[in-house]
Amino acid sequence: MTPVVLNRRQLLLGASALGASAYALPVFGAGNGMEAAIKAMFGNGxxxxxxxxxxxxxLSENGFSVPFEVEVDSPMTEDNHVTKIAIFSERNPIPLIATYHLSPRSGRAKVNGRIRLAGTQNVHAIAQMSDGSLYRASANSFVTVAACIIL
Amino acid sequence: MSTSIRIKAPKTARKGDVIELKALIQHKMESGYRRDEKGETIPRKILTEFVCLYDNEEIFRADFHPGVSANPILTFYTRATESGTLVFRWTEQTGEVFEDSTEIKVT
Known part of the structure; x- marks a missing residue:
């Protein structure tokens, strides 16, 4: 194996890349490729x-079952409605947790359920509108007992 | 594994009203990340899809991954359009289907 020798420029590039990823995900960093998973589903927009x-x-005392609720501000008409809501984790082994498909017949863009969280983290919800526009929100939960030991 | 499904939906509604639907199913949602007492990985076995049909038309669908808790529960909404049947259908990764239905009277 050839030893890896970095010059000053490469080091600086690497350092700025690290800085950029730390900026995008302030809490724990994208150890599980969440941002890539979001781009894979919704594109680069x-x-x-x-x-x-x-x-x-x-505070979630049990990471095996954490309730969540997501609501999107939308009139839910033929012309203007939510088509998709996806829930992502920035720390679980698989970033995508669930995807919900809605239509004007939903009447209300609101879904809730229960998810597993492998430790304290931000959970992210991304919504896609019928015109293709994308919106997101995140929320943090402190998890006392993580759902997954292997990370 | 015996699987029980629970549905919560109004029996009656006024046309045009947005109604709340709740679905619950008994399922381990084995994530594929757990190990048994011998240290062997327990294979993944999860429900991958939930669909709600209103008079045979799909009105809501969910795709599930291992991050969804055991005994999945979900709440969602739909607009009451006419009297008919609501079907709640869960599909396991094995292809096995679990479903139940309820009638709604719309006035």
Whole structure:
């Protein structure tokens, strides 16, 4: 194996890349490739931090079953409705947790359920509108007993 | 494994009203990350899809991954359009289907 020798420029590039990823995910970093998973599902378009409200308990004593609720501000008409809501974890072994498909027949863009969290983290909800626009929100939960020991 | 499904939906509704639907199913949602007492990985076995049909038309669908808790529960909404049957259908990764239905009277 050839030893890896980095010059000053490469080191600086690496350091700035690290800085950039730390900026994008301030809490624990993208150890599980969550941002890549979000791009794989929704593309490279801008995702505005608006319209989506994600609620999870600030303290989860049991990471095996954490309730969440996501509601998107939308009139849910033929012309303007939510088509998809996806829930992502930045720390679980698989970033994508669940995807919900809605239509004008939903009447209300609100879903809730229960998820597993492998430790304290931010949970992210991304919503796609019928015009293709994307919105997101995140919420943090302190998890006392993690759902997954292997990370 | 015996599987029980529970549905919560109003029996009656007024046309145009947005109604709340709740679905619950008994399922381990084995994540594939747990190990047994011998240290062997327990294979993944999860429900991968939930669909709600209103008079045979799909009105809501969910795709599940191992991050969904055991005994999945979900709440969602739909607009009451006419009297008919609501079918709640869960599909396991094995292809096995679990379903139940309820009638709604819309006035």
């Amino acid at each position: 801008d995702i505005a931090e608006a319209k989506v409200k994600l609620t999870i308990p600030a």
